Amino acid sequence: MKERAYNVYALSIKRPHLVLLGAGASLAAFPNGEKNGLKVPLMNNFVETVNGLSDYLGKCRIDYKGQNFEDLYNSLYEDSQYDEIRQVIEKIIYDYFAQMELPDEPTLYDHLILSLTARDAVATFNWDPFLWQAICRNCHRVGEDNLPHLLYLHGNTAVGVCTRHEKIQIGHKGGMCSKCKSRRSRSKLLYPIGKKDYNIDPFIKSSWNDVKSYLKRAYMFTIFGYSAPSSDVEAVDLLSEAWGNKYERSMEQIELIDKIDEKTICERWEKFIHSHHYGYHNDFYSSMISKCSRRSVDVSFGAIVDGIEWDEHPIPKDASWNELDEWLKPYIEVENKVRLYGND
Numbered sequence: 001m002k003e004r005a006y007n008v009y010a011l012s013i014k015r016p017h018l019v020l021l022g023a024g025a026s027l028a029a030f031p032n033g034e035k036n037g038l039k040v041p042l043m044n045n046f047v048e049t050v051n052g053l054s055d056y057l058g059k060c061r062i063d064y065k066g067q068n069f070e071d072l073y074n075s076l077y078e079d080s081q082y083d084e085i086r087q088v089i090e091k092i093i094y095d096y097f098a099q100m101e102l103p104d105e106p107t108l109y110d111h112l113i114l115s116l117t118a119r120d121a122v123a124t125f126n127w128d129p130f131l132w133q134a135i136c137r138n139c140h141r142v143g144e145d146n147l148p149h150l151l152y153l154h155g156n157t158a159v160g161v162c163t164r165h166e167k168i169q170i171g172h173k174g175g176m177c178s179k180c181k182s183r184r185s186r187s188k189l190l191y192p193i194g195k196k197d198y199n200i201d202p203f204i205k206s207s208w209n210d211v212k213s214y215l216k217r218a219y220m221f222t223i224f225g226y227s228a229p230s231s232d233v234e235a236v237d238l239l240s241e242a243w244g245n246k247y248e249r250s251m252e253q254i255e256l257i258d259k260i261d262e263k264t265i266c267e268r269w270e271k272f273i274h275s276h277h278y279g280y281h282n283d284f285y286s287s288m289i290s291k292c293s294r295r296s297v298d299v300s301f302g303a304i305v306d307g308i309e310w311d312e313h314p315i316p317k318d319a320s321w322n323e324l325d326e327w328l329k330p331y332i333e334v335e336n337k338v339r340l341y342g343n344d
């Protein structure tokens, strides 16, 4: 008999679901722009999309037309005569992303956060503040200690950090560190240069240590809208190292959510995928995250290892906040019970 996903094997598997986000995820969430109409840029339309950037480059007589922003930025980075210009560019970029806001109604980012639990983690390459804002506004729905862990692999414009402590303290940008009461500083952003140093900033370094540790333990790994661009060779190598030999991870499940066609995206992640143990989706709402919200790992493990059939119980895409709260209720009840008494 098929069972309701939230009940049977609720959180019986302790291994995490790790989700990796790239710019394609933010674009999928807001194809027409965020709350105030600001568009999510990709590297090939970056200069035209980020307000103020094309004007500034034009004023500096830098020819950007037809250039991918990664290549353009890298060439400025490698020539010290452009240092001042580069700093202005970085400020324009930071300010653009920092002012982005989630629309008032529930969004894909809210659905992503509400579909995972404290066991899981979301690592993002994106500078935009959507993930942080989604965590903040959904915290009370599921409980502060029942949220996925967030990791910022290229820094982030929403968060402030205090690096005075062994465990880096993260919170709202500009707020006070709860440990030492000093003001948190802005997270640095890692810009698209050819050879990135992930150890140069303590916050980014600790995010990478955490993502590697999650990858080692993960039962499911979803790559959402991250195209592994050429300037991220080191990133993909680091991830691949942490994932290890794909033949030794033959039970694990990989999900790819992307607009890019299946063959191309599978080739890009070939180092990770063991034979047919992957799912490919064009759309977040057909992925396991969304179809088996809050139980993706349990359901997947149950199906593959124990042959348990499962019922789809997708997060309601068009639900209002109140309807989402109603939908969450049975999950949270089971989770609270599991946390108090264990799985038996």
Ligand SMILES: [Zn+2]
Pocket (backbone or CB within 6 Å): 162, 163, 164, 165, 169, 177, 178, 179, 180, 181, 182
């Ligand atoms: Zn502190």
